[in-house]
Amino acid sequence: MNLKDMYINYFVSKGHKQIPSAPVVPENDASVLFNTAGMQPLIPYLMGKEHPYGKRLVDYQKCVRTNDLDSVGDETHHTFFEMLGNWSLGDYFKEESIAFSFEFLTSVLNIPVERLAVTVYMGDDKIPRDDVSANFWKSHGISEDRIAYLGAEDNFWIAGESGPCGGDTEIFYFRSDDEIPTKFDPKDSRWVEIWNNVFMEYYKDENGEVSELPKKNVDTGMGVERTAAILEGVNDNYLSSVWVDVIRKIEQISGLKYEENKKSMRIVADHMRTAVFILADKAGVKPSNTDRGYILRRLIRRAIRHTRYLNINVNSNWEEVLALLIIDKYSKYYSELSENKNVILDELKKEKEKFNRTLEKGLRVFEKETNGLSEISGELAFKLYDTFGFPIELTQEEASNKGLNVDIKGFEEKFKAHQELSRTASKGMFKGGLAGDSKKETRYHTATHLLNAALKIVIGPSSHQMGSNINDERMRFDFTCDHKLTEEEKQRAEDLVNEWIQAGLDVTVEEMSKEEAVKLGAEAMFIERYPDIVTVYSVGNVSKEICMGPHVKNSKEIGKFKIVKEEASSAGVRRIKAIIED
Secondary structure, eight states: OOHHHHHHHHHHHTTTEEEEOSSSSSSSSSTTTSSSTGGGGGGGHTTTOOOOOOOOEEEEEEEEETTTTGGTTTTOOOOOOEEEEEEESSSSHHHHHHHHHHIIIISSSSSGGGGEEEEEEOOOOOOOOOHHHHHHHTTTTTTTGGGEEEEEHHEEEESSEEEEEEEEEEEEEESSSOOOOOOOOOOOOEEEEEEEEEEEEEEEOOOOOEEEEEEEEEEEEEEEHHHHHHHTTTTTGSTTTTTTHHHHHHHHHHTHHHGSSHHHHHHHHHHHHHHHHHHHHTOOOOOOHHHHHHHHHHHHHHHHHHHHHHTTTSSSSSHHHHHHHHHHHHHTTTTTHHTTHHHHHHHHHHHHHHEEEEEHHHHHHHHHHHTTOOOHHHHHHHHHHHOOOOOOHHHHHHHHHTEEEEHHHHHHHHHOOOOSSSOOOOOTSEEEEHHHHHHHHHHHHHHHHHHHHHHHHHHOOTTOEEEEEEOOOOOOEEEEOSSSSOOHHHHEEEEEEEOEEEOOOOOEEEEEHHHHHTTTOBBOOOOGGSOOOOEEEEETTEEEEEEOOOOSGGGGGGEEEEEEEEEEEEEEEEEEEEEOOO
């Protein structure tokens, strides 16, 4: 029986009602491009709204995350994934939730208890350590040595700065043939998280005060892809039953073996599955140069690019063959795939043909522009990328064929934000974000520019903005960084921003061509999104960014800047939450 069916059947037998998977494009939440977690569509009900299906719910949810797109190609990362979830909305709490999870894992999936370990919340000065959950785990045979107590960064959940919140308990599986250690070390990569139970038992107000909730909720999540690989005893997700038929089909089409072409085959398989699901969604997303359409276009074109590396005839119907396999594989669970089959196939074919023409044109330009050169400059590599959609990997490949080097560092200086955003602030489209124009939001907006500049000093020039979300109460800022900031780094960043605020720096604005702005070193999160003529805001000599505003006229208008939290956002991306004090 399929893992999804086993999960649904088990929780239905425990009094849960199955709810349908929400669309991949959120229906009532414009703050994100796609549903990124199983609980996301249920946030209103976790906040107190009555659910029409009752208090016990279960589902499998389609999710899309593209913030770590560049990691796809390894054994575990995917842009589309399915999340299994069950919820209690003011019904059962920790004891029953832990009992359900333990029974499903050990009795239904037959996972040996000796391969399991858990983390629980260690508490802080306002919320006690979660000994309740720890004791329930012990009662089910999890020893004290297999329980780790971790802080808020790992084992605490809250939606925003205030609201319902609570600690969570995460379940880990020992994914290795090595001897299982007696003592659980959550930093040991052989232990992989397979399930997370969040216990919302507190309310944190805007002043940071915490009180107990009269109605307590449970929110759980377990990833299908990772769990399937564990159950089937493979360390490569793409060799599990979730993926292996798609991989074998790519082998058949290409005439190549997976073992020698893992990265490209994984990227083609993953991106095609994600593109099929986005195209099937009733929101009607089509490949384009903005927002969701841009993400879809990038996924399809990246898949096409890797078919070249696999020696697949790009003009063949390879995309139709793979799409039909994916549609047939998932239609039992998601009827929109078969209902929109023709749309999916038509759009994939159109985008393939369009990109193939772009590639051919780009190749001709490449030949013309590189004749007689000893090296391809960062400026030329960026021009090929920005004007002709010529990926930097393809420039490197073609350069290698001609015995030329590519100035990658120069390219990266021209194009600062090559990673995809999970959250965006595109002009006026998304709430929060950068679309507001209140006086307080305007101050926060300029503060993000100063924080971006400060992080480049504290962390280094490799730090780039990956997104931000602003409202009247706070700002949230995502940035590339490979480590948790130390207290000294956070303080240094905060001090720099406040120094620049107190310096009374004038904020100036200029309109210029996008090419000129890039030459001047203006920062931009997503250069392709901007028109040919852009607006560049400068804060003294500290910051220069392509932006759509609004901004203060002088940095002194901002107020006192204070970092209140720094945490992980996604792989290689950290998040700072900050406030402005009048």
